[in-house]
Amino acid sequence: MLVKVFGSAVFGINATVVTVEVNVETGAFFIIVGLPDSSVKESQQRMDAALRNNGYYMPRGKGVTVNLAPADIRKEGTAYDLPLAVGLLAATEQAPVDLLVDHLVMGELSLDGGVRPIKGALPIALEAKKQGFKGIILPAANAREAAIVTGLDVFGVEHLTQVVALMKGQSDLEPVKVDIAEEFANSSRSYPVDIADVKGQENIKRAFEIAAAGGHNIILIGPPGAGKTMLAKRLPTILPPLTIEEALETTKIHSVAGKLRKEDSLLSVRPYRSPHHTISDVALVGGGSYPQPGEISLAHNGVLFLDELPEFKRQVLEVLRQPLEDRVITISRAKFSVEYPASFMLVAAMNPCPCGYYNHPDKKCVCAPGVVQKYLNKVSGPLLDRIDIHIEVTPVPFSELSSERPSERSVDMRERVITARKVQQERYAGKRIHCNAQMGSKELREICRIDPVGQALLEKAMDRLGLSARAYDRILKVARTIADMAGSPDIRTDHLAEAIQYRSLDREGWAG
Numbered sequence: 001m002l003v004k005v006f007g008s009a010v011f012g013i014n015a016t017v018v019t020v021e022v023n024v025e026t027g028a029f030f031i032i033v034g035l036p037d038s039s040v041k042e043s044q045q046r047m048d049a050a051l052r053n054n055g056y057y058m059p060r061g062k063g064v065t066v067n068l069a070p071a072d073i074r075k076e077g078t079a080y081d082l083p084l085a086v087g088l089l090a091a092t093e094q095a096p097v098d099l100l101v102d103h104l105v106m107g108e109l110s111l112d113g114g115v116r117p118i119k120g121a122l123p124i125a126l127e128a129k130k131q132g133f134k135g136i137i138l139p140a141a142n143a144r145e146a147a148i149v150t151g152l153d154v155f156g157v158e159h160l161t162q163v164v165a166l167m168k169g170q171s172d173l174e175p176v177k178v179d180i181a182e183e184f185a186n187s188s189r190s191y192p193v194d195i196a197d198v199k200g201q202e203n204i205k206r207a208f209e210i211a212a213a214g215g216h217n218i219i220l221i222g223p224p225g226a227g228k229t230m231l232a233k234r235l236p237t238i239l240p241p242l243t244i245e246e247a248l249e250t251t252k253i254h255s256v257a258g259k260l261r262k263e264d265s266l267l268s269v270r271p272y273r274s275p276h277h278t279i280s281d282v283a284l285v286g287g288g289s290y291p292q293p294g295e296i297s298l299a300h301n302g303v304l305f306l307d308e309l310p311e312f313k314r315q316v317l318e319v320l321r322q323p324l325e326d327r328v329i330t331i332s333r334a335k336f337s338v339e340y341p342a343s344f345m346l347v348a349a350m351n352p353c354p355c356g357y358y359n360h361p362d363k364k365c366v367c368a369p370g371v372v373q374k375y376l377n378k379v380s381g382p383l384l385d386r387i388d389i390h391i392e393v394t395p396v397p398f399s400e401l402s403s404e405r406p407s408e409r410s411v412d413m414r415e416r417v418i419t420a421r422k423v424q425q426e427r428y429a430g431k432r433i434h435c436n437a438q439m440g441s442k443e444l445r446e447i448c449r450i451d452p453v454g455q456a457l458l459e460k461a462m463d464r465l466g467l468s469a470r471a472y473d474r475i476l477k478v479a480r481t482i483a484d485m486a487g488s489p490d491i492r493t494d495h496l497a498e499a500i501q502y503r504s505l506d507r508e509g510w511a512g
Contacts, residue, residue: 027063
């Protein structure tokens with residue numbers, strides 16, 4: 001008897017429907033074809049134990065052929081256990097086949113019949129709805145994640161017997177429902193930290209507000225204990241809340257990577273990723289034999305914080321160049337390639353020298369001559385060029401640390417950031433640009449026009465600091481953001497002057 005069950009394969013952040021064809025005939029064999037990997041082939045042993053331990057049986061003295069179509073796409077992982085098992089039950093007439101016609105099934109089986117969670121439940125559910133399926137049967141741990149897709153019955157099961165009861169129409173299991181609008185509204189602005197926790201550093205907070213308003217990358221240079229990490233952790237609190245579309249895309253990436261918790265349905269706050277400096281280049285940008293998203297994709301629509309930047313391996317930092325420009329990362333293999341979104345805000349922090357006290361107002365640097373320059377050279381010029389705002393962080397004096405004067409809260413700064421972003425949304429309506437940092441050269445020429453006085457100021461800064469053409473573009477983008485925050489339709493000279501000040505590492509005096 002031939003039975004067809006529908007499953008899914010995930011590539012990148014999108015899914016493809018896979019038809020699991022189970023054919024039982026005379027013979028004595030069990031074959032899985034259709035480019036299965038080792039974990040798919042091992043499903044025979046898991047199915048055998050799960051079926052026997054729950055009063056079902058594997059066919060003996062029968063030939064079983066399983067085809068995973070389309071057969072030219074590689075199938076990997078243990079999520080095919082459940083569709084294979086229910087297909088085998090239907091093909092041997094231990095359960096009716098009716099439910100399998102319009103429901104997609106995925107899940108890993110344990111030896112006692114328990115259904116374990118899988119990766120990529122959200123893209124699988126989105127594809128199921130797109131292809132017109134009535135419902136989807138998934139592990140209970142993935143049910144809330146898949147239930148954010150409206151118009152699809154999502155059944156979260158914990159055991160193989162629950163699936164069989166559904167197939168027989170003997171189950172009282174109800175589809176999982178999630179009120180996305182309510183959950184999103186309740187949690188999209190909740191953060192455990194606030195920028196008001198940071199004492200002093202008003203000039204750094206101003207730079208952070210500009211970075212948030214325009215989506216600009218920023219690097220902080222200063223001695224240990226000056227507050228660089230504390231500030232970076234609070235950047236997400238002043239960013240605009242995620243839109244539903246951004247939240248869906250971000251959740252898809254975390255779903256594919258298996259990073260969603262059981263209680264999560266939709267990521268409603270911007271991600272903040274802070275990998276250790278021992279990270280490999282593959283872990284940072286994504287990859288592997290079966291490519292998985294890296295930290296830059298997990299930080300999509302959020303913040304990627306690289307602390308102690310010069311301590312990262314140079315090879316690791318250099319692979320960031322292309323994603324910082326293109327905001328996507330393409331991972332290519334001999335037979336296929338996958339593309340992951342990587343539109344993140346980069347926040348980097350570093351000490352000015354190995355001892356940490358170069359240019360410190362009170363403490364003396366003890367580094368030998370030439371060591372400071374060597375330390376700074378660990379971060380390449382091309383990478384620094386791609387960071388819009390460079391700012392020096394100085395230690396907070398005792399008078400500010402002990403002050404009881406309340407600091408400005410994140411919610412107040414966020415409102416100004418949202419106002420500036422609305423101006424940019426109207427400006428770039430109909431384009432695939434969301435903020436000033438994403439402007440291309442064409443938009444730069446059209447939008448960032450400056451008067452002759454501004455041209456003269458910028459020319460002088462270019463000559464004195466030896467700026468590259470890319471740094472020139474970055475200054476114009478930052479100046480445009482400052483103008484948006486000031487409600488000015490034009491970039492004035494004071495906007496340009498402030499933007500030029502945010503190029504600390506281009507100034508003379510830094511290890512010069």
